Amino acid sequence: MSPADFLTDLLNPDLAFLPKALLVAVVSSIVCGVIGCHVVLRGMAFIGDAVAHAVFPGLAIAFVTGGSLVLGGTLAGVATAVLVAVFSQNRRIKEDSIIGVFFVAAFALGIVVISQAPGYAGSLQQFLFGSITGIPDRDLYVVAGTGLLVLGIALLLHKELVTVSLDRESARALGLAVFWLDLLLYVLVTLAVVISVQTIGNILVLALLITPPATARLLTDRLALMMLLAPAIGGLGALVGLYVSWSWDYPTGGTIVLVLTAAFLLAWFLAPRQGVLAKAWERGSSRRRGRLEPH
Amino acid sequence: MSAALALREVSVELGGRPVLRDATLEVARGELVGLLGPNGAGKTTLLRTALGLLRPASGRIEVDGDATRHRRGAIGYVPQRHEFAWEFPISVEEVVMSGRSGALGLLRRPGIADWKAVDDALYRVRMTELRERPVGQLSGGQRQRVLVARALALGSPVLLLDEPFTGLDMPTQELLTDLFQSLAREDRAVLMTTHDLAAALYSCDRLALLNGTVLATGTPQQLAAEEALWQQTFGISARSPLLRVLEAVA
Numbered sequence: 001m002s003p004a005d006f007l008t009d010l011l012n013p014d015l016a017f018l019p020k021a022l023l024v025a026v027v028s029s030i031v032c033g034v035i036g037c038h039v040v041l042r043g044m045a046f047i048g049d050a051v052a053h054a055v056f057p058g059l060a061i062a063f064v065t066g067g068s069l070v071l072g073g074t075l076a077g078v079a080t081a082v083l084v085a086v087f088s089q090n091r092r093i094k095e096d097s098i099i100g101v102f103f104v105a106a107f108a109l110g111i112v113v114i115s116q117a118p119g120y121a122g123s124l125q126q127f128l129f130g131s132i133t134g135i136p137d138r139d140l141y142v143v144a145g146t147g148l149l150v151l152g153i154a155l156l157l158h159k160e161l162v163t164v165s166l167d168r169e170s171a172r173a174l175g176l177a178v179f180w181l182d183l184l185l186y187v188l189v190t191l192a193v194v195i196s197v198q199t200i201g202n203i204l205v206l207a208l209l210i211t212p213p214a215t216a217r218l219l220t221d222r223l224a225l226m227m228l229l230a231p232a233i234g235g236l237g238a239l240v241g242l243y244v245s246w247s248w249d250y251p252t253g254g255t256i257v258l259v260l261t262a263a264f265l266l267a268w269f270l271a272p273r274q275g276v277l278a279k280a281w282e283r284g285s286s287r288r289r290g291r292l293e294p295h
Numbered sequence: 296m297s298a299a300l301a302l303r304e305v306s307v308e309l310g311g312r313p314v315l316r317d318a319t320l321e322v323a324r325g326e327l328v329g330l331l332g333p334n335g336a337g338k339t340t341l342l343r344t345a346l347g348l349l350r351p352a353s354g355r356i357e358v359d360g361d362a363t364r365h366r367r368g369a370i371g372y373v374p375q376r377h378e379f380a381w382e383f384p385i386s387v388e389e390v391v392m393s394g395r396s397g398a399l400g401l402l403r404r405p406g407i408a409d410w411k412a413v414d415d416a417l418y419r420v421r422m423t424e425l426r427e428r429p430v431g432q433l434s435g436g437q438r439q440r441v442l443v444a445r446a447l448a449l450g451s452p453v454l455l456l457d458e459p460f461t462g463l464d465m466p467t468q469e470l471l472t473d474l475f476q477s478l479a480r481e482d483r484a485v486l487m488t489t490h491d492l493a494a495a496l497y498s499c500d501r502l503a504l505l506n507g508t509v510l511a512t513g514t515p516q517q518l519a520a521e522e523a524l525w526q527q528t529f530g531i532s533a534r535s536p537l538l539r540v541l542e543a544v545a
Contacts, residue, residue, distance in 0.1 A: 014521070039471075041380070041383055042380075043385070093380050124361070136310075157400070157401070157402070159392075159393065159396050159405075160396055160401065162385070162389075162393060163393045163465075164384075165380060165383065165394040166379060166380050166383055166393055167374060167378055167379045167380065169348065169372075169374055169378055170374055170445075171371055171397075172346075172348050173346040173347070173348060173370065174372075174374040174396055174397030174449070175397035175400075176396060176397055181524070217384065220384060221384045221391070221429040221431065221432075222384055222386070222429070223383070223384045223385050226384055250381075270379065
C-alpha cells in the first residue's frame with residue numbers, strides 16, 4: 001500500500017477507527033517520549049517495566065466493571081509504587097527484588113480479574129498486545145487531556161526532576177522533597193503507560209518509554225534537544241508503524257515497536273559522534289595521524 | 296570568630312546502632328576545617344546530619360545561630376564525585392543552576408539574579424570558559440570544580456565537602472586546595488572530610504579528629520604534637536608511618 005492509499009484510508013468515514021488509532025498512538029508516543037527521558041536517564045527501565053505491568057489489574061477491573069481505564073490503571077500503578085516504596089524500607093531485600101515480587105503479582109491479579117469477563121481470551125489479547133479498533137470517542141479526549149496534563153506537570157517540575165536525577169543526596173540537602181518527586185514521576189510514568197496501552201498493548205508499552213529516549217540519547221548531549229527528539233522519534237515511529245501494520249496486516253503494537261527498534265539501531269550505527277561508524281572513523285583517523293607524524 | 300556552623304553534643308543512631316555520640320564541633324567563617332578519622336568513624340554521618348539529612352537522637356545543629364536553617368537547604372554541599380550522574384546530557388552551567396533548585400522554590404523559573412549567581416560561581420572556580428560543555432566530557436578535577444560551583448551558587452556561608460581529593464592527581468589536589476582556602480578567606484565556613492592526611496595538615500586552618508565523637512580539635516601544629524591522640528583516633532601503633540608525618544609537621 002502506498003502512503004497515498006494510507007492517507008485515503010485515514011480519510012475514509014467507514015474506517016473511522018483508523019485516524020483515532022493514529023491520534024492515540026502518536027499522542028501516547030509523544031508523552032512516553034518526554035517522560036521516558038527521565039526513565040532512561042535515571043536508569044529506571046526496570047521500574048518502568050514494573051509500572052507498565054502494575055497498571056494491568058486496574059485496567060482489568062475497570063474493563064470488567066465498565067469503569068474508566070485511565071483511572072483504574074493509574075490507581076493500580078500508584079498503589080503498586082507505594083507498596084514498593086514501603087516494602088523497600090526493609091533493607092534485607094533490595095528494591096529490585098521487591099519490584100519483581102509486586103509487578104508480577106499485580107500482573108497475575110489482572111489476569112485473574114480479566115478471566116471473569118465474558119470473551120476472556122479476546123479481551124486479554126487486546127490488553128496485552130494492543131488493538132487499533134474499538135477506541136471510543138471519549139477515550140480520545142481522555143488521552144489528549146491526560147497527555148497534556150502529564151506534559152504540563154513534567155514541564156513545570158522539570159528543574160526539580162532533573163536535580164533529583166543528577167544527585168539524590170544533594171537534592172535532599174537542597175531541601176527538595178525527593179520522596180514525593182519520585183512518587184510523582186511514578187504517577188507520570190503510570191499515566192503515560194495507561195494512555196498508551198490501548199494501541200500498543202501492556203507488554204510492549206515499555207518500548208515507547210525506553211526506545212525513543214535511548215535513541216535520542218545516542219544523537220545528542222543536550223537534555224533539551226533529547227527531550228524534543230525523543231517524542232519526535234516516538235511520534236514518527238507510531239505513524240510509520242501504523243502505516244506498515246495497516247499495509248501488511250501486521251499487529252500494530254509489535255510493528256510500532258519494531259520500527260522504533262530499527263530507528264535505535266540506525267542511531268547506534270550512524271549517530272554523528274556516538275555511532276559505531278563515527279567512532280570507527282575517528283579511531284582510523286587517529287591511527288593515520290599517528291603514522292604521518294614525525295617521530 | 297563566631298561559629299557559622301555549630302554541632303552541639305549531637306548523637307546519631309543508624310539502624311539502632313550509635314554512630315555519633317555527643318559530637319561537638321564549631322566552624323567559623325573564614326576557616327577551613329578538616330575532619331579526619333578512620334573508616335566508620337562517622338565523618339559522612341556528621342556531614343549528613345549537619346545537612347539535615349539525618350535526624351539526630353539528641354543535640355543541636357545551628358547555622359549562624361539558627362537551629363532550623365540546616366533543614367531548609369541553607370548549606371552548600373559538595374558530595375563525593377561518584378554520587379553524581381556524570382553521564383547525564385547536561386551542560387556545566389545547567390548543573391550549577393541546579394544548585395539553586397531548592398532556593399528557587401517549586402514551579403519558579405531562574406531569573407536574572409539566579410544566572411548572576413551561576414556566573415559568579417563559575418568565575419570563582421575558573422570554569423566560565425567551559426560553561427556550555429557537557430559534564431560528561433570533563434576531567435576529574437574539572438568535575439570537582441563544577442560540584443563546588445553548584446554549592447557556591449546557593450550563596451550559603453557554610454560549605455561542606457565530602458572527600459574532595461579522592462581519585463585526583465597531585466596538581467589537581469593543589470589547585471583545589473588553593474580554591475578551598477580562598478573560599479574560606481572570603482568569609483565562608485568550610486568543613487571537609489578527607490583521608491588525605493598530608494593535604495589536611497598543610498592546607499587546613501584547624502583539624503577535628505573524629506571516631507564516634509569529636510576527640511580533639513586544634514591547629515595542625517597543635518594536634519601534630521599529640522601522638523597518643525592520633526593513635527587513639529585511628530587505632531594505630533607507635534610504629535605507624537602516620538606518626539612520622541606528624542613529626543615533620545610538629
